[in-house]
Amino acid sequence: MSHPAWVMVSFLTELLSSYGGHGYNSNCANDTEIINALLKDSYNKHYLPSHPVHVRVDMWVQEVTSVSELTQDFEIDLYINEFWDDPALAFDYMNPCKTNISFDDKVLQKLWIPNTCFINSKNAAIHESPFRNVFLMVFSNGTLWTNYRMKLTGPCNMNLKRFPFDSQKCYLTFESYNYNTGEVRMEWNRPYPVMMLKDIELPDFELVNFSVVAVEQMYPAGWWDELTVSFVFRRRYGWYILQGYIPTMVTIVISWISFYLGSRAIPARTMLGVNSLLAMTFQFGNIIRNLPRVSYVKAIDVWMLSGMLFIFLSLLELALVGFMCRNEGLPPRVKKKKRTDDEDEDFSWKGVTQTSPHLELRQFWTDKRISSLRKDGDNNVNYDIPPEALALEPQISSFHTTSHRRKENMFRRVWNLMKRIKKIKAETVDFYSAIFFPLAYCLFNLCYWGYYLSDLSKVDLDADVTASIQEADAAAAAAAALLEASGSGVEPH
Numbered sequence: 503m504s505h506p507a508w509v510m511v512s513f514l515t516e517l518l519s520s521y522g523g524h525g526y527n528s529n530c531a532n533d534t535e536i537i538n539a540l541l542k543d544s545y546n547k548h549y550l551p552s553h554p555v556h557v558r559v560d561m562w563v564q565e566v567t568s569v570s571e572l573t574q575d576f577e578i579d580l581y582i583n584e585f586w587d588d589p590a591l592a593f594d595y596m597n598p599c600k601t602n603i604s605f606d607d608k609v610l611q612k613l614w615i616p617n618t619c620f621i622n623s624k625n626a627a628i629h630e631s632p633f634r635n636v637f638l639m640v641f642s643n644g645t646l647w648t649n650y651r652m653k654l655t656g657p658c659n660m661n662l663k664r665f666p667f668d669s670q671k672c673y674l675t676f677e678s679y680n681y682n683t684g685e686v687r688m689e690w691n692r693p694y695p696v697m698m699l700k701d702i703e704l705p706d707f708e709l710v711n712f713s714v715v716a717v718e719q720m721y722p723a724g725w726w727d728e729l730t731v732s733f734v735f736r737r738r739y740g741w742y743i744l745q746g747y748i749p750t751m752v753t754i755v756i757s758w759i760s761f762y763l764g765s766r767a768i769p770a771r772t773m774l775g776v777n778s779l780l781a782m783t784f785q786f787g788n789i790i791r792n793l794p795r796v797s798y799v800k801a802i803d804v805w806m807l808s809g810m811l812f813i814f815l816s817l818l819e820l821a822l823v824g825f826m827c828r829n830e831g832l833p834p835r836v837k838k839k840k841r842t843d844d845e846d847e848d849f850s851w852k853g854v855t856q857t858s859p860h861l862e863l864r865q866f867w868t869d870k871r872i873s874s875l876r877k878d879g880d881n882n883v884n885y886d887i888p889p890e891a892l893a894l895e896p897q898i899s900s901f902h903t904t905s906h907r908r909k910e911n912m913f914r915r916v917w918n919l920m921k922r923i924k925k926i927k928a929e930t931v932d933f934y935s936a937i938f939f940p941l942a943y944c945l946f947n948l949c950y951w952g953y954y955l956s957d958l959s960k961v962d963l964d965a966d967v968t969a970s971i972q973e974a975d976a977a978a979a980a981a982a983a984l985l986e987a988s989g990s991g992v993e994p995h
Contacts, residue, residue: 530599537603540591540640547614550685551588557616558585559676559729560691564651566702566709569670569735572794574660575624576672576733577653584648585691588614592644607636610648617680618688621728622673625655662793665800666742667954669710673732683718688727690714696731707735746789746802750809753781754943757813760820761936765827765928768820775817782810801954808946812939819935823928 562581569576591613594601620626628650629635635651658672678686695714702709711734719728757778760771786806793800952958 529597531593531596532599533603536593536596536598539596540593541609541612545590545612547612549614550681551586551590551614554683554685554687555586555616555681556687556689557618557678558689558691559583559618560695560697561731562697562699563702563712564699566704566733566735569658569672569704569707571660571662572792574658574794575655576658576735577655578674578733579629579651579653582618582650582652582676583691584616584618584646586616586646587644588646589644591640591646592642593640594642598642601642603640605638605640607634607638610636610638613638613646615648616678616686616688618676619679620654620656620674620676621679622675623654623656627653629653660794662796662800663798664954664960665793665802666737666739666746667801669734669736670707671732671734673730676729676731677719677726682721682724682726684724686727688716688729690716690729704735704738706738706741708738710734710736742789742802746785747805749785750782750806753778753785754809754812757816758936758939760816761932761939765823765932768824768827771820772817775813775820779810779813779817782806782813786810805950808950812943816935816939819931823931826926826928826931 560583562583564579564581567577567579629652637647637649639647641647654674656672656674658670660670662668676688678688696712698709698712712732714729714731716727716729718725720726757775760767760774763771763774789802789806
């Protein structure tokens with residue numbers, strides 16, 4: 503038997519022995535006499551035993567069967583215990599043979615109970631195998647002990663920003679459904695409000711911590727005591743390492759093989775890169791299909807998308823190598839013949855619409871005059887040049903020269919850059935890529951694992967949780983102020 507089970511047995515033994523002290527004798531009252539005296543017609547189950555009734559609560563966790571990210575809840579099997587005093591059920595004055603009597607749920611229905619429930623459970627049911635698992639014990643001093651064996655489905659505050667290195671918090675809230683703090687006061691039973699009957703371990707989670715808290719919550723009908731127990735489950739990420747992280751690492755390394763195949767193996771390199779990208783996409787979809795469609799970025803998203811980026815960059819490197827080797831094996835290009843004067847004249851006319859028509863017309867006449875001077879004098883070609891064009895010839899020539907120099911300098915820079923790129927060989931690009939890509943990926947791994955496996959990501963997550971809690975507290979305070987102002991609330995006990 504585990505240590506928590508021994509603690510529970512010791513606790514119950516001490517509890518039962520504290521009400522002992524009466525030995526058996528022939529003059530003691532048997533169970534039948536006591537039951538007939540307790541369940542007499544004068545007992546009213548609608549009457550409060552005291553004002554207020556103090557109810558002590560503890561629970562024993564038997565098993566946690568599942569924690570679901572899609573539905574954001576967890577399933578748990580537990581025993582819930584309640585203790586309170588009812589002076590009308592005291593029978594120590596009858597000289598009983600036993601200091602306590604056990605009953606089933608049929609007798610419990612005839613007694614006053616605090617009508618407690620889990621207010622935030624999605625589903626709750628009392629086990630009925632083979633009968634309804636409800637236990638009632640009445641002690642001679644009027645103390646009642648009820649025990650329910652239940653199966654519950656409760657909510658979880660799922661935050662998957664650190665998935666699959668995350669920890670999830672699930673909670674259950676227990677309170678009296680009918681009675682406020684003026685009638686029933688709920689409190690955790692000390693010193694063990696929650697006990698684990700076994701170590702809770704799931705295939706993908708393990709229970710690492712639990713805590714309890716008791717608060718007063720305001721409702722339109724008054725203030726209620728709420729007992730909340732929180733369970734912290736830490737995810738086991740071994741499966742994701744084996745099925746997600748290691749395969750993607752291998753896929754990325756396989757995409758780097760193309761750097762060593764040479765510039766002539768373009769089809770093989772293309773097939774290798776595309777297949778790596780498709781394999782990465784398939785692995786990503788296989789992991790996220792069991793996760794809810796959240797709008798924020800998870801740790802697994804950063805890993806997968808970064809891997810896709812590395813493969814995509816390797817494909818871009820392949821495109822650059824293919825561009826540099828596109829003319830290999832082709833015959834040299836034949837230079838074009840020099841344009842004739844007539845072609846120059848036609849070309850000059852094509853630029854008329856590029857700038858102002860007046861400037862182009864003047865430029866046309868200036869070029870015609872220069873061309874006529876260059877020709878042999880025997881041609882005796884004469885053009886009638888307007889005097890306005892002759893007057894503006896120096897200014898137009900200066901403008902044209904400056905613009906031409908700017909364009910020439912720009913084209914010269916581009917041409918020099920192209921010459922430098924053209925001098926670089928495809929093998930050189932592959933050589934440096936084979937060095938740069940692994941180094942960059944190692945640097946990314948250092949940053950990724952150093953962030954998500956340390957407390958840095960937890961600090962950011964705690965800041966988000968604190969902000970949401972502050973917003974919820976502010977909303978609750980505003981609602982309470984509104985209720986008090988409207989006069990519908992009841993002052994706290």
